[in-house]
Amino acid sequence: MLAIALIAFAVKGALGDPLREIMGEAVPEAERAELRHKLGLDAPWPTQLARYIGHAARGDLGQSYVYKRPTLEVVLAKFPASFELVLAASLIVLLISLPAGIYCAVKPRSLGAKLILGLSVLGISVPVFLTGIILISIFSVWLGLLPAFGRGETVRIGFWETGLLTLDGLKHLVLPAITLSSIMLPLFIRLVRAAMLDQLGTDYVRTARAKGASRLRVWLHHALRNALLPLVALGGLQIGNMLAFTLLTETVFQWPGMGFLFLEAVTRADVPLITTYLVAVGFLFVVTNTLADVVSLWLDPRISLEGRR
Amino acid sequence: MNGEQARTAYASVRAFALDRPGSMIAALLLGAVAFAAFAAPLIAPQNPFDLASYDVLDANVPPLWLTGSDPRFLLGTDSQGRDLLSAILYGTRISLTVGVLAVGIQAAIGVPLGLIGGYVGVRVDSLIARVADVQLSLSTLILAIIALALVRAGLGGETLGRLAVPLLVLVIGIAEWPYFARTARAATLVESAKDHVRAARALGASDAGIVRRHILPNILSPLIVVATTQIAGAIMAEAALSFLGLGLPVTQPSLGTLIRSGYDLIFAGVWWVTVLPGLTLVGVLVAVNVLGDTLRDALDPRLTPR
Numbered sequence: 053m054l055a056i057a058l059i060a061f062a063v064k065g066a067l068g069d070p071l072r073e074i075m076g077e078a079v080p081e082a083e084r085a086e087l088r089h090k091l092g093l094d095a096p097w098p099t100q101l102a103r104y105i106g107h108a109a110r111g112d113l114g115q116s117y118v119y120k121r122p123t124l125e126v127v128l129a130k131f132p133a134s135f136e137l138v139l140a141a142s143l144i145v146l147l148i149s150l151p152a153g154i155y156c157a158v159k160p161r162s163l164g165a166k167l168i169l170g171l172s173v174l175g176i177s178v179p180v181f182l183t184g185i186i187l188i189s190i191f192s193v194w195l196g197l198l199p200a201f202g203r204g205e206t207v208r209i210g211f212w213e214t215g216l217l218t219l220d221g222l223k224h225l226v227l228p229a230i231t232l233s234s235i236m237l238p239l240f241i242r243l244v245r246a247a248m249l250d251q252l253g254t255d256y257v258r259t260a261r262a263k264g265a266s267r268l269r270v271w272l273h274h275a276l277r278n279a280l281l282p283l284v285a286l287g288g289l290q291i292g293n294m295l296a297f298t299l300l301t302e303t304v305f306q307w308p309g310m311g312f313l314f315l316e317a318v319t320r321a322d323v324p325l326i327t328t329y330l331v332a333v334g335f336l337f338v339v340t341n342t343l344a345d346v347v348s349l350w351l352d353p354r355i356s357l358e359g360r361r
Numbered sequence: 362m363n364g365e366q367a368r369t370a371y372a373s374v375r376a377f378a379l380d381r382p383g384s385m386i387a388a389l390l391l392g393a394v395a396f397a398a399f400a401a402p403l404i405a406p407q408n409p410f411d412l413a414s415y416d417v418l419d420a421n422v423p424p425l426w427l428t429g430s431d432p433r434f435l436l437g438t439d440s441q442g443r444d445l446l447s448a449i450l451y452g453t454r455i456s457l458t459v460g461v462l463a464v465g466i467q468a469a470i471g472v473p474l475g476l477i478g479g480y481v482g483v484r485v486d487s488l489i490a491r492v493a494d495v496q497l498s499l500s501t502l503i504l505a506i507i508a509l510a511l512v513r514a515g516l517g518g519e520t521l522g523r524l525a526v527p528l529l530v531l532v533i534g535i536a537e538w539p540y541f542a543r544t545a546r547a548a549t550l551v552e553s554a555k556d557h558v559r560a561a562r563a564l565g566a567s568d569a570g571i572v573r574r575h576i577l578p579n580i581l582s583p584l585i586v587v588a589t590t591q592i593a594g595a596i597m598a599e600a601a602l603s604f605l606g607l608g609l610p611v612t613q614p615s616l617g618t619l620i621r622s623g624y625d626l627i628f629a630g631v632w633w634v635t636v637l638p639g640l641t642l643v644g645v646l647v648a649v650n651v652l653g654d655t656l657r658d659a660l661d662p663r664l665t666p667r
Contacts, residue, residue, distance in 0.1 A: 173654065177646035179597050181604045182620065182639045189627050189636070296502035300601055304624075315605060318510040330507065 123328035127310060131332075134309030138298055140225055141232035145240050148233075153244020157252060158271055169245075172238035180297050184231040184304035191227060199224050201306040228305045235297050236290065243286055247279035281351050288344030295333060370582055374659045384655035387648040394645055398453035408447065439622060439634045448614055449638050453645065455615040459529050460596035464588055466534025467595075468541050472584065475545025476572055480553055486546070493539035501536040502598055508532050509607040525609045529602065533595050544587045548580035582660040589653035593646050600642055616642045 156165040191198045199220075251257060252275055260270045299311030306312065310329060317325035397404065436445040478486040496504075509532060512524075552558060553576060561571050602608035603617030604624075611622055616638045623634030 173650050174643075174647060177593070177597075177650050178643050179600055179604075179646075181601060182643065185620070185624060185627065185635055185639065189632055193627055193632075292503050296506060296601075299503075299506060300605065303605060314510070318513055319606070326510070333503070 123324045124332075126325060127313065127328050127332050130308060130310045130313045133307060134298060134302070134311065136225065137228055137232060137301065137307060137309060138294065140229035141236065144229060144233035145236045149237055149240035149244055153241045154248055154271060154276065156241065156245040157248030158267075160249070168241065172241050175234060175238035178234070179300075180231060180235040181300045181304050183234045184227070184301060187227050187231055188304070198227050228301050228307050231304065232297055232301045236294065239290070240287070243283055244279070247282045248275055250282075251275040251279045277351075281348055284344055284348045284351065288341055291337060291340045291344075295336070370660060374656065376659075381655060384651055387651040387655075390644060391648040391652065394453060394641070394648070395457060398450055398457055404450070408451075436633065436637055439619070439626075445634065445637055448619055449616070449641050452614050452616045452619050452638060453641055455526070455609060455613065456596050456599055456617070456642070456645070459526060459533070459599045459615065460592045462530045463533035463537075463595040463599070464591045466530060467538045467591060468584070468588060470535065471538035471541025471543075472545045472577075474538070475542040476549050476576065478542065479546040479549025480568070480572055480576065489542060489546075493542050496536070496539055501533065501594070502601060504536045505529075505532045505598060505602055506605065506607060509602060513607060525613065529599055529608055533598050537591060537594065540587055540591060541584065544583050545580060548583050549576055552576045552579050586653060586657045586660060589649060589656055593649040593653065596642070596649070597646060 152168050155162075156168055159165050248271075252271075257270060257274050260274050261267070265274070295311075298309070299314065301307065302309045302311040303315060310332065314326065314329045316322075317329065402408070436449065438444055439448065474489050478489040509528065512528065549572075553571075558571060558575050561575050566574075599608055599615060600617030600620065603615050604621045606621065609615040609618045611618060614622070619638035620635050620642070623631070623636075623638070626632075626634050
């Protein structure tokens with residue numbers, strides 16, 4: 053986390069003059085210097101860094117130049133949108149990749165398995181933004197069935213603005229969620245298949261079959277349970293990719309989430325917002341990785357925290 | 362790889378390819394596309410970098426098989442009146458170039474590190490492995506997005522546009538070296554325990570000589586497999602970055618840039634500006650991925666389906 057904050061700050065210093073963004077080019081130099089002083093931008097960088105970390109520790113990551121509000125607030129306000137998108141996509145991935153992967157592992161020579169694997173090569177080869185564009189042109193432009201951009205109607209519950217409770221919000225969610233899941237799906241089908249194949253070849257699975265356990269029970273009870281472990285570990289490695297793909301999906305569908313906000317901040321050179329996004333992403337990263345570790349701990353009691361390298 | 366090994370590897374790849382018509386088609390398709398792309402200046406009807414060669418009055422002409430088309434433009438034109446076929450040819454050339462160069466950098470960083478890690482031993486090895494792990498867990502695409510976003514925010518869109526090709530190559534190249542390092546390391550570990558390496562050492566060969574003459578040639582096949590998949594990944598990464606406006610500028614369009622520039626037009630029913638470069642991209646990626654799968658299955662006996 054600290055490392056990320058440091059990088060974010062280093063970047064902040066190296067980036068262009070934010071004053072140009074706030075005031076425009078036509079402002080006299082004296083006025084410029086005054087504002088620079090007011091914002092503390094004329095202090096030497098160690099002072100600025102110390103100030104930044106000090107503020108950050110108190111939850112103050114600076115003001116957005118564009119929104120004129122605390123950046124943390126701006127980023128957090130966008131979090132529910134991204135979260136709901138990722139949640140919906142993950143559900144689709146889970147519900148399809150587990151059965152499909154298991155099927156491909158237990159019936160490797162069947163036509164269905166070859167079809168699924170063939171499709172998954174295709175799926176991996178279609179970039180996520182293209183999937184989005186194709187879906188939009190078919191379902192929004194051509195058939196006019198589903199909305200192409202935005203989040204639709206949302207309901208506010210406390211600070212959480214959700215699109216899951218209105219029909220309009222759900223309709224808006226369909227295409228982005230399918231798009232986002234389309235890129236993770238082939239990957240997870242392959243992961244599930246490989247993990248299951250590994251397990252099906254082991255002695256204890258064959259023993260279980262030999263002692264008369266039914267096929268289904270062996271697949272689901274014996275093999276799948278142990279296949280889940282590498283799955284969680286490898287799935288955890290995909291979090292960074294997921295973030296990037298979410299960013300792309302949000303751009304295509306103009307989904308008002310964190311990634312969309314980030315790109316907007318980039319085009320406007322809103323440096324505090326950029327750094328805050330990076331810190332938030334770093335934080336999410338740490339949280340999700342820890343979660344993946346905890347889950348694998350729970351799945352396999354043999355793993356101890358010290359034993360892990 | 363000495364002559365005989367090379368022949369064996371070639372033979373097994375060929376046997377595999379003949380067994381799978383899909384991979385033959387993929388290879389032919391890829392070869393044709395690559396040839397057309399690199400011959401673009403010779404065969405393209407128009408030069409999309411030359412502002413004088415196109416006219417805004419020709420904007421948004423549909424492809425030849427739709428009504429309202431113009432025989433001069435086989436695949437139609439984009440919103441600036443550029444011939445789409447020429448743009449796609451030039452775009453593919455840039456995409457392929459960036460992809461191949463980026464993978465070159467990955468290999469140039471990853472392979473030596475992997476060789477060192479696998480050959481020298483535990484201390485250095487675990488250090489390299491740790492760095493690789495951290496970098497992999499961060500994901501290339503997000504790293505590249507952040508890096509390029511910062512360049513863009515710092516130097517402005519125009520500077521980014523001018524530096525786009527070397528920057529993209531560098532960013533994608535640096536971000537993905539761990540794949541090469543891991544593969545090279547694993548293969549080196551296996552190889553350096555073999556008798557011919559021990560024999561060479563007993564004969565007094567230097568470490569550098571052993572690595573260069575006895576290990577590197579024998580670990581080439583897994584590296585080639587990695588390179589294939591990595592090229593697909595690099596092309597896709599470039600397209601994604603260009604689509605986000607963080608890659609190549611509109612004046613120097615890659616496939617991703619073309620897709621982006623057509624994206625706003627699909628609502629107006631002008632779908633071809635997005636879809637045709639998109640199909641080209643998908644075609645290239647599918648072909649590379651299929652070839653990668655074939656190579657892997659052919660060169661890695663472990664993964665042969667039972």
